[in-house]
Amino acid sequence: MNAWQFMTSHRVEVLAATREHLILVLISMAFATAIGVPLGLIIVGRPRLRAAALALASIFQTIPSLALFGFLIPLPFIGGIGAHTAIVALVLYALLPILRNTYVGLTSVDPAILEAAEGMGMTEQQILFRVRLPLASSFIMAGIRTAAVITIGIATIAAAIGAGGLGTFIFRGVAMVSDAVILAGAIPAAILALLADFLLGLLERRLRVS
Amino acid sequence: MSHPIIEFRQVEYQISTISAPPILSGVSLQVHRGETIALLGRSGSGKTTLLKLINGLRRVTSGSVLVQQRDVREWDIIRLRRGIGYVIQEIGLFPHLTVRENVCLVPHLENWSPERISSRYVEVLQAVGLSPSVYSHRYPRELSGGQRQRVGVARALAADPEILLMDEPFGALDPVTRAEIQREFLALNRKMSKTVVFVTHDVREALLLGTRIVLLDSGRVIAEAAPLEFVKLAHPAAREFLDAAELTAGAGA
Numbered sequence: 302m303n304a305w306q307f308m309t310s311h312r313v314e315v316l317a318a319t320r321e322h323l324i325l326v327l328i329s330m331a332f333a334t335a336i337g338v339p340l341g342l343i344i345v346g347r348p349r350l351r352a353a354a355l356a357l358a359s360i361f362q363t364i365p366s367l368a369l370f371g372f373l374i375p376l377p378f379i380g381g382i383g384a385h386t387a388i389v390a391l392v393l394y395a396l397l398p399i400l401r402n403t404y405v406g407l408t409s410v411d412p413a414i415l416e417a418a419e420g421m422g423m424t425e426q427q428i429l430f431r432v433r434l435p436l437a438s439s440f441i442m443a444g445i446r447t448a449a450v451i452t453i454g455i456a457t458i459a460a461a462i463g464a465g466g467l468g469t470f471i472f473r474g475v476a477m478v479s480d481a482v483i484l485a486g487a488i489p490a491a492i493l494a495l496l497a498d499f500l501l502g503l504l505e506r507r508l509r510v511s
Numbered sequence: 512m513s514h515p516i517i518e519f520r521q522v523e524y525q526i527s528t529i530s531a532p533p534i535l536s537g538v539s540l541q542v543h544r545g546e547t548i549a550l551l552g553r554s555g556s557g558k559t560t561l562l563k564l565i566n567g568l569r570r571v572t573s574g575s576v577l578v579q580q581r582d583v584r585e586w587d588i589i590r591l592r593r594g595i596g597y598v599i600q601e602i603g604l605f606p607h608l609t610v611r612e613n614v615c616l617v618p619h620l621e622n623w624s625p626e627r628i629s630s631r632y633v634e635v636l637q638a639v640g641l642s643p644s645v646y647s648h649r650y651p652r653e654l655s656g657g658q659r660q661r662v663g664v665a666r667a668l669a670a671d672p673e674i675l676l677m678d679e680p681f682g683a684l685d686p687v688t689r690a691e692i693q694r695e696f697l698a699l700n701r702k703m704s705k706t707v708v709f710v711t712h713d714v715r716e717a718l719l720l721g722t723r724i725v726l727l728d729s730g731r732v733i734a735e736a737a738p739l740e741f742v743k744l745a746h747p748a749a750r751e752f753l754d755a756a757e758l759t760a761g762a763g764a
Contacts, residue, residue, distance in 0.1 A: 411602065413599065413600075413602045413603060414602070414603065414605060414606070416568060416599070416603075417597065417599055417603035417604075417605075418605070419568060419592075420563075420566050420568055420592060420597040420599075420676075421592060421593070421597055421616065421617055421666075422588075422589050422590070422591070422592030422593035422594075422595075422617065422620070423589075423616075423620065424589055427620065432605060432607075435607045436606070436607055510606045510607045510650075510652075
């Protein structure tokens with residue numbers, strides 16, 4: 302049986318797993334964005350906090366994903382078996398690109414524009430929210446795009462701790478030594494990643510100023 | 512004579528490294544209501560720093576700067592700046608805002624009513640020779656250098672400030688456009704009678720627009736004169752400028 306035959310005969314299952322996968326990714330991305338962007342705004346003016354936050358986010362990024370899922374299982378509240386543990390891990394992975402791009406975007410605004418804003422009598426807050434943030438928006442979107450692609454990939458491993466998603470087929474396929482079953486998980490995941498990259502790329506270009 | 516609207520008293524300005532020579536030293540200067548002061552000098556003479564001391568973008572090391580007889584250090588800095596129009600080279604427009612949003616920013620921050628903002632927008636855009644409706648929704652990147660500079664002037668005038676500071680406002684323009692905008696600005700300034708301080712390294716611009724020229728060299732004021740007197744100055748630094756532009760007392764500016 303080839304991958305195509307497997308997918309058509311199991312299309313209900315594949316679609317359900319794709320939906321599960323997408324929900325995992327969307328929830329994780331929502332949390333990562335809701336944490337990463339405000340954190341980026343906070344660390345702009347605070348060099349010490351900035352170093353700590355970026356270092357911490359980088360450390361999470363270096364932990365192999367299967368290991369991170371494993372570490373989280375025994376933890377109280379956030380740990381255990383299931384989707385919520387997977388979401389915690391995915392948020393940790395998605396955080397760095399979003400945080401770093403937010404920070405870089407906010408600090409790469411032309412100094413002449415910032416001085417004009419200051420000279421016109423805008424307060425620091427007004428400069429941050431009305432000048433820096435809108436001018437950083439395409440950078441931030443680029444970070445979200447990178448994070449989304451990473452998250453879609455790593456979410457396949459979430460199946461290992463019972464979070465469901467397309468990884469279910471991949472792990473099952475490995476156990477069955479069946480390429481067709483592995484591909485039934487891998488192909489939809491790859492399509493999701495490409496699609497996310499393309500759509501968020503469009504959004505990013507729309508946000509770019511001059 | 513009435514009190515000066517801007518006054519520099521024995522101003523020193525130095526960046527923190529103690530060994531470097533001061534950017535400004537011993538500068539005393541009075542600017543009266545309705546004057547147009549040209550701060551003329553070569554690159555590094557301290558003219559831009561002097562301008563930025565007025566709206567508090569730079570702070571004096573010693574001495575004091577008074578605006579409307581009040582020390583800049585005692586002003587609520589936001590209030591002070593909102594009352595002073597600030598024009599820098601064309602890059603100063605916000606690229607993510609339309610012409611209208613750029614121009615109306617300060618009135619908006621000052622919570623003017625929408626009707627008042629609209630009528631003021633029309634007024635200032637017409638004053639700089641642009642059609643309010645045509646440019647309303649355009650972004651700075653869609654404008655020519657001359658148009659951008661006009662928008663910059665309109666933006667500085669929007670909240671109707673008493674003082675206008677301009678940092679080499681027409682420096683980035685081609686000579687033809689520059690001459691055109693200079694003439695327009697001259698006419699505009701006569702009508703509005705603002706107090707203007709502008710920085711330039713172009714002696715022709717200083718002579719054309721200034722009611723008084725202040726010549727800076729290595730952080731010191733070395734000459735102060737009305738245009739007609741300035742061309743007669745014998746001071747070597749003044750002569751350098753005049754000779755470089757081939758302007759002499761006889762030739763007329």
